[in-house]
Amino acid sequence: EVQLVESGGGLVKPGGSLRLSCAGSGFSFKDAYMSWVRQAPGKGLEWVGHIKSKVNGGTTDYAAPVKGRFSISRDDSLNTVILQMNSLKTEDTAVYYCTTEFYSNGYNNWGQGTLVTVSS
Amino acid sequence: DIQMTQSPSSLSASVGDRVTITCRASQSISNYLNWYQQKPGKAPRLLIYAASTLQSGVPSRFTGSGSGTEFTLTIRSLQPEDFSTYYCQQSYSTPTWTFGQGTKVDIK
Numbered sequence: 001e002v003q004l005v006e007s008g009g010g011l012v013k014p015g016g017s018l019r020l021s022c023a024g025s026g027f028s029f030k031d032a033y034m035s036w037v038r039q040a041p042g043k044g045l046e047w048v049g050h051i052k053s054k055v056n057g058g059t060t061d062y063a064a065p066v067k068g069r070f071s072i073s074r075d076d077s078l079n080t081v082i083l084q085m086n087s088l089k090t091e092d093t094a095v096y097y098c099t100t101e102f103y104s105n106g107y108n109n110w111g112q113g114t115l116v117t118v119s120s
Numbered sequence: 121d122i123q124m125t126q127s128p129s130s131l132s133a134s135v136g137d138r139v140t141i142t143c144r145a146s147q148s149i150s151n152y153l154n155w156y157q158q159k160p161g162k163a164p165r166l167l168i169y170a171a172s173t174l175q176s177g178v179p180s181r182f183t184g185s186g187s188g189t190e191f192t193l194t195i196r197s198l199q200p201e202d203f204s205t206y207y208c209q210q211s212y213s214t215p216t217w218t219f220g221q222g223t224k225v226d227i228k
Contacts, residue, residue: 035215045156045164045207045219061215097163104211105169106154113163 002026002109004098009114012088016118020083022098022111029079030054033101036072036083038094039113046094050101051081066092088118122146122213126206126220132228139195141223143208146189152212153191155184157204158222164207168193195225203227 008020024032035050049062051072060072069087074080081098095113102108123146133139143153151171156164166175168184171191181196195202208220 044222045209047215047217047219050215063216102166102169104152104214105173106156106166106209106211106217107164108166108169108175110163110165 002100004100004109004111006096006098006111006114009096009116011117011119013120014088014090014118016088017084017086018088018116020085020096020098020114020116022081022083024079024081024098024100027100027109030076034072034074034081035099035101035107036081037097037099037107037110038092038116039097040091040094043094048083048096085116088116090118092116093118121216122149122210122218124208124210124218124220126208126223128223129221130224130226132226133198134228135198135200137198139198139202139225141193141206141208141225143186143191143193143220144189145191145210145212148188149210149212151187152210153184153186154209154211155182155193156207156209157202158207159204167206169211198225 003025006022036048051060071084073082097113098111099107100109125144127142153171155168158164172184183194205222205224211217
């Protein structure tokens with residue numbers, strides 16, 4: 001059974017940093033493209049960024065609102081993907097989901113989500 | 121970015137009803153269109169990908185159709201567990217896969 005488990009959410013002040021982790025199991029993690037998707041309270045879904053598998057270059061891409069502030073990395077030896085969030089803004093408040101990309105067919109596996117609240 | 125627009129934003133329906141949700145893309149996305157179901161407090165679940173292919177384990181009362189810029193999700197006979205919010209998503213413009221704003225289906 002595929003499992004994605006996020007951790008690291010919490011309350012942080014504007015301008016602060018937070019590091020989210022996502023541990024995967026039940027699939028070939030090293031071959032997976034991993035994405036982060038967020039959902040602000042009462043709002044819709046927004047892609048945050050992704051990281052390709054190392055065999056495909058391990059490169060990252062980010063949504064415009066987070067580019068330059070967020071970074072994604074992976075440790076295939078630990079089956080873990082990390083979302084490092086810096087210079088946080090109140091508008092970054094959201095539940096952050098870790099997902100696997102199903103080729104070009106969307107996100108077929110999701111974690112349970114972790115809540116990030118940016119507030120003074 | 122490709123904009124995705126769903127209609128309606130919400131609808132009320134009864135168990136057994138046929139429900140149709142429409143999703144329009146701001147440019148042609150071929151059949152790179154996916155549908156998700158999300159229940160309150162839960163992560164989304166992939167229902168349909170490539171416009172019309174049912175994800176494993178999804179009941180056959182869900183069908184998807186369309187190509188280009190206009191797509192539909194149909195629930196043939198609404199069941200109690202189907203009351204949820206549904207999102208479309210384009211996966212044509214990699215990696216920026218954008219979502220529609222969602223359609224909430226609640227009980228009439």
